Amino acid sequence: MAGVLTRRRKSIDRDEIPPDVIVHDDFRPSTAGWAARFGVLGSVAVLVLWLGPVVLLGGEEWFALSLAAIYAIVGLSLNVLIGYVGTISLGHQAFVGIGAFASAYVVTEMEQPFLVGVALAALIGAFQAMLLGGLALRVTGLYFALITLSYGLFAQDTLFGIQSVTGGGAGREAPLPTGPDNFAPYYFICLAFLAGVLFVDWRMMQTKAGRALLALRENPRVAATFGINVRAYTVLGFGVAGLFAGIGGALLAHLNGFVDSTEFSFQLALVFVLMTVVGGLRNRTGIIIGSAFFALLDLLIRKVPGLEHRLADLDVTIPVVLAVAGLVLAVLGGLGRHWIRAGIGVAIGLVGILILSPMTVPVIENQINEFPILVPETFALVVGPVLLLVTLVMYPGGIGQQIRPIQHWLSGHKFDIHVGGEADVQITDVRA
Amino acid sequence: MASGGVLAPIKTRLGDQYALVAGLAAALVVVVFLFAIGQREAIVLGVIAGASYGLLGLGLVLVYKSSGVFNFAQGEFGTVAVFVLYLTTTQGIPYVFAALIALVVAGLLGLLTERAVIRPLASAPRVTLLVATAGVALLCIGLEFWIGRPEPRQVAPALGRTDRVSVFGIFISDQRLLIFAAIAVIAAALAYFFSRTNLGLAVLAASQEPTATNLVGISVARISTLVWVMAAVLGGVAGVLTAPLFGFAPAFLTSTALVPAFTAAVIGGFTSLPGAFLGGVIVGIAQSVASSLDLFEDVPGPQTASLFVLLVLILLVRPQGLLGGK
Numbered sequence: 051m052a053g054v055l056t057r058r059r060k061s062i063d064r065d066e067i068p069p070d071v072i073v074h075d076d077f078r079p080s081t082a083g084w085a086a087r088f089g090v091l092g093s094v095a096v097l098v099l100w101l102g103p104v105v106l107l108g109g110e111e112w113f114a115l116s117l118a119a120i121y122a123i124v125g126l127s128l129n130v131l132i133g134y135v136g137t138i139s140l141g142h143q144a145f146v147g148i149g150a151f152a153s154a155y156v157v158t159e160m161e162q163p164f165l166v167g168v169a170l171a172a173l174i175g176a177f178q179a180m181l182l183g184g185l186a187l188r189v190t191g192l193y194f195a196l197i198t199l200s201y202g203l204f205a206q207d208t209l210f211g212i213q214s215v216t217g218g219g220a221g222r223e224a225p226l227p228t229g230p231d232n233f234a235p236y237y238f239i240c241l242a243f244l245a246g247v248l249f250v251d252w253r254m255m256q257t258k259a260g261r262a263l264l265a266l267r268e269n270p271r272v273a274a275t276f277g278i279n280v281r282a283y284t285v286l287g288f289g290v291a292g293l294f295a296g297i298g299g300a301l302l303a304h305l306n307g308f309v310d311s312t313e314f315s316f317q318l319a320l321v322f323v324l325m326t327v328v329g330g331l332r333n334r335t336g337i338i339i340g341s342a343f344f345a346l347l348d349l350l351i352r353k354v355p356g357l358e359h360r361l362a363d364l365d366v367t368i369p370v371v372l373a374v375a376g377l378v379l380a381v382l383g384g385l386g387r388h389w390i391r392a393g394i395g396v397a398i399g400l401v402g403i404l405i406l407s408p409m410t411v412p413v414i415e416n417q418i419n420e421f422p423i424l425v426p427e428t429f430a431l432v433v434g435p436v437l438l439l440v441t442l443v444m445y446p447g448g449i450g451q452q453i454r455p456i457q458h459w460l461s462g463h464k465f466d467i468h469v470g471g472e473a474d475v476q477i478t479d480v481r482a
Numbered sequence: 483m484a485s486g487g488v489l490a491p492i493k494t495r496l497g498d499q500y501a502l503v504a505g506l507a508a509a510l511v512v513v514v515f516l517f518a519i520g521q522r523e524a525i526v527l528g529v530i531a532g533a534s535y536g537l538l539g540l541g542l543v544l545v546y547k548s549s550g551v552f553n554f555a556q557g558e559f560g561t562v563a564v565f566v567l568y569l570t571t572t573q574g575i576p577y578v579f580a581a582l583i584a585l586v587v588a589g590l591l592g593l594l595t596e597r598a599v600i601r602p603l604a605s606a607p608r609v610t611l612l613v614a615t616a617g618v619a620l621l622c623i624g625l626e627f628w629i630g631r632p633e634p635r636q637v638a639p640a641l642g643r644t645d646r647v648s649v650f651g652i653f654i655s656d657q658r659l660l661i662f663a664a665i666a667v668i669a670a671a672l673a674y675f676f677s678r679t680n681l682g683l684a685v686l687a688a689s690q691e692p693t694a695t696n697l698v699g700i701s702v703a704r705i706s707t708l709v710w711v712m713a714a715v716l717g718g719v720a721g722v723l724t725a726p727l728f729g730f731a732p733a734f735l736t737s738t739a740l741v742p743a744f745t746a747a748v749i750g751g752f753t754s755l756p757g758a759f760l761g762g763v764i765v766g767i768a769q770s771v772a773s774s775l776d777l778f779e780d781v782p783g784p785q786t787a788s789l790f791v792l793l794v795l796i797l798l799v800r801p802q803g804l805l806g807g808k
Contacts, residue, residue, distance in 0.1 A: 138609050140616070189797045192552045195612055196744050197793060203741060204790035207783025218782070316737065320620055327613060390707065394597055397590035401625070431624030438617040442610060443602045 077464045087460050103237065107353070112233035113305065114349045118342040119240035120301045123247050125326045125341035126334065127294030130251070132323075133331035134260070135287035136267035137186050138195045141202025142322045145292055147314035148205065149175040149299025151216045154224035154309045164227035168243075168300040175296020176289045183288025187281055202319050210311030221310025224303040233305075240301055247294050248334060254290065263287050324438045330450020335457060340449050347430045372402030509764070516771060522650045524770045530654060532766025533661045534724045538735065538743035539750070539758035540668055541716035547676070547753050548685045548709040550608055554615040555595060556743070557736035558622035559714040560721025563588040564730050565630060567722055568637045577638060585718045591622075592714020596707050604706070619736055626732035639726035661723050668716065669755045676755075685709060742769070745793045751803025760804065768792055 079087065103115055124146055131139045139145070152174040153167035162170075182201060186194050210216050228235040254260050262283045266273035270280050303309045321344060329340020376399025383392030441448045458469040516525055538556060545553040563584040570580035599614050641656035648654070675682040687695045688705040696702050721735055728734070746765045750757020772778050772788035781787055796803065 138612065185794065185798075189801070192608055192612060193748070193797055193801070195552065195609065196741075196748065197797065200741055200745070200786075200790045200793045203786045204783070207786035208781060208790075211782025213782075317620075317623075320616060323613060323616070324620070390593065390597070393590055393593050397587070397594045400587055400590065431627055432621065435617045435621035435624060439599055439614060439621070442606075442614050442617065443599060446606075 079462055084462075087462065091460065098241070099238075103234075107349075109234070111349055111353075112237045114346055116233060116237045116240045116301075116305050118345040119237065119244045120298050120305065121325065121341040121345040122338040123240075123244055123294055123298035123301070124322055125329055125337040126247055126251055127291045127298060128322050128326040129329075129331060129334075129337050130287055130291040130294065132326060134255070134263040134267060135186075135284060135291070137190070137198075138323070139198045139291075140195055140316075140319055140323065141198035141200070141205065142295065143314040143316070143319040144202045144205030144209070145175060145179060145295035146299040146302065146318075146322075147210055147309075147311070148178055149296030150224070150303035150309045150314075151210060151222065151299075152296065153300030154222040154303045155215055157225065157304075158223050164304065167304075168297060171300035172293045172296040175294075175299065176292040179288040179292020179295070180285050183285040186288065187284060199316070199319075202314075202316060206311055206314050206316075210314065216309075216311065219310065221308055224307060224309055226304055226307055236305065240305075243297055243301060244338075247297065250290070251294075251334060259283065259286060321434065324434050328434075328437050328441045328448050330448030333447070333450025333454070336448055336450025336453060339453070343449075344430070344434060347433070351429060369402040373399050374402075376400065376402055513767075516767075523652055524774045525767055526649050526652045526654075528767030528770035529763050530658055530766070531770060532746070532763035533658070533665055533759075534720070534727070534762070535739055535742040535746045535765055536759035536762025537661060537665050537668075537720040537723065538717070538739050539746040539762055540665070540672065540755060541713045541720065542743060542747045543750070543752060543755055543758045544672065544716060545709060545713045546747070548689045549600075549706060550689060551600070551611045551615065552608075552744070553713060554612065554736075554740070555618040555622065556713065556717045557721075557740040558619045558626075558733070559588050559591055559717030560719075560724075560735045561626060561730065561733060562591055562622055562721075563718035564637060564721040564725040564734075565626060567725070568635060568730075571638055577640065581640070581722055584722055585715050588718030588721075589711045589715045592710040592712075592717075593707060595714070596710035600706065600710060601703065604703075623733040623736065630732055632732055634729045634731045636729045637725050640723070655727075657723070657726055664719060664723055665759050668719070669759055672755050681708075742766075742789060745789055745796075748793060749796050749803055751805045754803070754805035757803060757805035765789065765792065 103109065103112065107115075124142070127145065128139060128142050131137055131142075149171040153171035156162050156167040156170050157164060182198070185197060189197055211218055216222055226232065226236060228239070255264075262273070262278045263286075265276065265278055266280050266283055274280050306313075325341045325344040326337055328343075329338070330336030376395045376397070379395030380392045380399060381395070383389065383395050445451055447454070455465065455467050455469045459465040463469075513525060516522075538560065541556045541559070542553055545551055545556070566587045567580050567584040570583050571577060575583070595615075595618050599618055600611065603611055603614055639655075639657040641660055645653050646656055647659065676686060684695070684700045685705050685708070688700065688702045692702045695705075717735075720739075721730075724735070724739070728738075742765050743762070746761030747758050749761030749764055750759070768788045769785045772781075772784040778784045778787075
């Protein structure tokens with residue numbers, strides 16, 4: 051027990067040099083070294099700005115790419131709550147949705163320009179988040195998670211159903227600022243906002259406010275004894291998260307051209323949590339990669355040659371493999387009198403058989419010619435949670451943990467594959 | 483319940499008693515008031531709906547009481563069981579055996595969850611475990627969509643007759659009565675388990691002092707397995723009993739009953755098994771009254787709104803719930 055507890059050392063600031071690489075402190079890259087580093091950074095920029103969207107995707111997928119940038123903004127917003135303030139939000143679809151409806155209302159009803167809509171959406175987003183943050187001062191941990199969950203559903207059903215503001219079930223229009231169906235410039239607008247959000251996040255974490263947030267995340271009581279104003283900084287953290295989410299929501303509204311309440315369901319909130327945790331808390335680059343991955347999953351399946359076809363094959367292969375593997379495990383477990391192992395084997399086998407059964411036996415009506423094909427949406431629903439569970443159980447730092455060595459190298463250090471091990475990461479804190 | 487009370491100072495125990503009495507008195511006043519303004523049907527409908535929430539809430543309380551985890555996968559344990567029930571009954575297997583198979587599969591799912599997700603994260607923060615159980619729920623939902631497509635289905639009830647009992651002019655189907663009976667039996671059995679059996683005491687010990695429990699020779703890991711299997715079977719019971727009432731679709735329990743069940747458990751104090759049932763009834767009445775009162779006619783989504791208000795109020799005013807110890 052004690053070994054498990056002490057294994058993960060906590061570092062105070064992710065950006066500080068971990069103690070085990072201080073040996074390399076005198077190291078300065080040569081001119082060629084700097085050239086290589088800037089070369090890599092430059093190629094990433096070229097890939098994102100031109101090569102990817104124009105050449106690789108043929109200039110046809112601006113919508114999906116804009117969505118990826120917006121998801122990244124939402125991921126960074128959620129990161130402020132989970133990663134910095136240390137409270138979980140299961141109702142983030144409310145944060146985003148309020149921004150979306152606010153901007154749509156300002157642009158269509160009040161006939162203000164797009165940028166005013168985004169600005170007001172950000173402010174309203176920050177305001178509602180700060181109200182919720184006030185609640186977080188009284189109710190913490192698991193119970194607060196419950197409140198956010200309930201708040202998300204409340205927003206979806208009640209707030210977004212108010213006829214005069216949101217248009218009720220009919221929804222509200224939100225025109226694309228760059229003209230109808232002209233998504234290419236909009237992608238760059240989204241990127242600009244993402245850059246702005248990144249800058250604010252980065253600056254905030256370099257200042258007193260950022261250090262205060264990290265301290266109170268570790269332990270609010272200890273932070274208070276060091277003179278940190280726990281209330282003010284918690285509410286500030288919520289405000290920043292709401293600000294980012296409001297921007298993301300406004301951009302999302304104008305990307306879709308339309309907002310209605312059914313978009314902002316509980317499952318969207320779970321996807322947000324998923325992509326942030328898989329991306330890696332407190333690692334901005336990791337979160338951007340994770341969010342973009344989930345936003346582009348559909349695109350990935352459509353664009354990679356033969357993948358869609360192969361998934362259709364997997365539709366039969368996976369359950370057969372599961373069934374056989376489960377059976378083997380069950381028999382082995384039974385022979386060795388490991389009854390729990392045998393039970394797990396039976397469970398795995400049953401999952402395989404269950405997936406197979408509607409295909410082999412037409413028990414489910416209306417499925418004469420449409421037995422379950424692993425369609426992209428279902429694929430995302432299955433792959434996403436698996437990634438989340440693998441991340442939580444085996445790689446608590448997510449994608450961010452994997453890319454830490456590269457980040458470390460890019461910032462002018464010697465390449466060290468061991469940077470950012472378990473010492474550097476911790477999912478979240480006990481505040482229950 | 484049985485555990486905390488003995489060691490708690492007498493003063494707080496008295497305070498808790500007064501709070502409980504005051505709460506029940508307030509509830510009584512509300513009920514009388516609702517009767518006076520002619521909302522009798524709302525009360526009956528609320529109690530009926532609340533029973534399903536309470537049934538799901540029992541499983542949540544069981545897991546929380548014994549491992550301090552909020553189990554977001556509880557609803558999906560039930561939904562998976564319902565899918566199995568559907569697949570087996572449509573294959574012509576008799577209902578009783580089909581239901582048994584469904585519960586066994588739910589139990590195995592609980593076993594798998596505990597082994598693959600909960601145990602590796604045993605020393606992780608509770609909030610991480612919450613996210614992990616939500617991940618399990620999402621995975622189940624994904625598999626259900628894969629197998630079953632997002633279309634509503636019907637599954638046979640255990641008891642078919644619907645016009646046997648009538649209260650205030652509202653017929654209560656036998657299936658509903660079965661849910662009440664199931665709650666009573668399960669809550670009583672669990673209360674007995676936790677207060678009168680060695681295994682139940684071991685479960686409580688493992689949750690309060692895992693290291694010491696290990697040292698006296700009780701395997702905390704096995705206790706954890708046992709608890710998750712029990713919780714999953716309870717979820718299965720909740721699913722199998724409630725699915726025939728409304729029909730089912732992938733994720734139906736999670737989307738309709740999980741948050742009310744959590745609210746019910748919070749109201750009941752999250753460690754009290756009868757409290758989960760009481761909380762379920764309160765949530766049910768609040769929801770049905772909110773949707774039938776003229777006062778809230780213009781509020782969209784009155785059921786969700788009442789749930790949110792109820793949850794925030796109870797957590798601000800009395801975070802330990804009505805029947806929970808400190």
